[in-house]
Amino acid sequence: MADEMENGATELPAEPLSERVAEVLRERIISGQLPAGGKLNERELAADLEVSRIPLREALPLLEAEGFISTEPRRGAVVHSFTYRDAQEVFDLRLQLEPLAASFAARRVAEGADPAALLEALESARTGVTGAHASGRNSDLHEEIVKLADHHLLRRMTGLMNGRVRWLFRLTPERDTPKMWQEHAELVQAIAAGQPALAAALASAHVERGRHDSLPVLAERLPASADASARRRRRGR
Template sequence: MSLEPTPARIAHALREQIITGELAMGSKLNEREIAERLEVSRIPVREALPILESEGFITSQPRRGAVVHILTVTDAMEVFDLRRQLEPMASAFAARRAQAGADVGPMLAALQSAHGGSISDAQSDAPPSTRNSDLHEEIIALADHALLRRVTKLMSGRVRWLFRLTPQRDTAAMWVEHREIVDAIVAGQADVAELLTAAHVERGRIESMPLLEARLPSEAPATKVRRRRATPAAPAPAPAAES
């Protein structure tokens, strides 16, 4: 008998449905419907929603409840701003750890997967954007920096979301950039890995932003507030008859 899924597992399932577009931006999340679809009770669903809200995947709106966040151009720019600062740092840390003898096997396996080689059954259905995200996260894992990992965890979901919105960028040229970054990390060349990653992220910004600007609103649409119907005024009492 399997245990009931935890709120974290439910959050993971909903997060993936949001990233893939199965749950559309702006759509309302109904606890009862989610519970029925995932075959769980409503309690863990209710506990999973704050996890997604803390990650920026949903927002709570008055009278509507939980709604899938509508990504904006500003959101995308902010993700690239953070990536530009954090990912080069992660690559440098990863290179120093590789030089010290850390296991680079998982990162090399993720690189092979991102390039379409040696894909396991679990990865066979994953699109290139997902496998590319996996590689970036393996580099962060290799960096083994606790605070960096906590900060990037909040960012990684948004990165995966944006990658899925720009499949045009899954090209051979990007895979070459990945190979150069990984080669520098394996060789323990921290400065080179840092510079290559910075250039990779910046090139991604230049190529992705026009695509995202064509798909995303510049700002989130204003929340519609229902107006309460005015209660008809009670008729004035008839004047008393004179005696």
Template sequence: MVAGPAGAARGSLRDLAYDALRRRILDAELKPGARLVERDLAAELAVSRIPLREALRRLEADGLVLLVPHRGALVSPFTPADVRDLFDVRESLESLAARLAAERAEAEELARLAARLKAARTAIAAEDRGGIAAANAGFHTDIVELAHNPLLSNMMRPLEARTHWLFRLTAQRDPAQQCAEHEEMYEAIAAGDGDRAAALAHAHVVDGRAESLALAEQWAHPVIDPQRVAASRRRRA
């Protein structure tokens, strides 16, 4: 069934709300654990609650929002345990992706990785933390795509937003070091050296684990009760 004008309009409003909230979460404007008040968000984004709720469900699927039944929504707490679990998965799957990319990527596809490296260097020079995070997350996403393994892509896709979020929340890590490690990975992939690409990808993820977990302790709530947070009322001044 083809959506009529009303359905199309609602879909565009849903996408608008999704894109706006996703950006605000990934840019850490909305902090982990922050309550999302539907009434206030609908007014800010100039959308009704129906497309807003659809957007929130999409963000929940991305792992960025937690919906508490009959209570409300909040930005996912993204605890140190969540960060640890993300690293556990990335260590295995990203090294596989790098190996396959080295074996399967076409020469012209490597230009995408080179462009990400250039964007990262430009962002570092401008001290643009958001740009650095976007370029670094995009570099990892491109490697998965260059692996040409649909099953792997489907497994990694739900992690993309959380990986971008991680890069943004840990933007104070040494960006020059991360860029240098990405350049080594690029060289191994471009050379078709699967073993080296996999080893470098694994080492790259492992290298960021301890510092990222330490930073996660700084933004995480010591104790968080989603039911209580979602049910809380924010008073207007």
């Protein structure tokens, strides 16, 4: 686990050990280091991460709640296979939640909240727009909007979805373009100006453009459903 931090693969914040373990495993699943359909071997993972099996076992329910793993009879914890239906559902929820978050964030700015952290996240996304970590920085920007919105229930709901959004962004790296940054810039400017209606409209348009551009690509890259994914894995054996 320490080596992973030194190599820059995953930066671990000061959190309970189980959450830190979940963060590392989540990133490995998103990056493909832990392949879809693969079984998580607790003994091997605990040794690799240099932790006991207790925090590892405590981390697994966190990942299952986010949809990254599932527990199967006789197999234990298995990495979820991201499907086209999963991608559709992520966009469905983003279309509902992100305009709401943008509106709340702009309203708070209008009431005196400081948008400095959001503006910093925008600049970080701009400098990384063509880099290897662009998708992660774009995700950070969306999460910063939710933080600024300061709506506890909304934050809990989006928290369960954030990992899958990052997974989705990683699957479509061609979307990380200067055009996307410009969409982000317009959205952040509306929030920073305290314009809730405009911010909500721009967030909705941004997600809808992403859906329109991403789903045809994802239809070619992903199995249609969990059943189709299982059949694909069996053929590959």
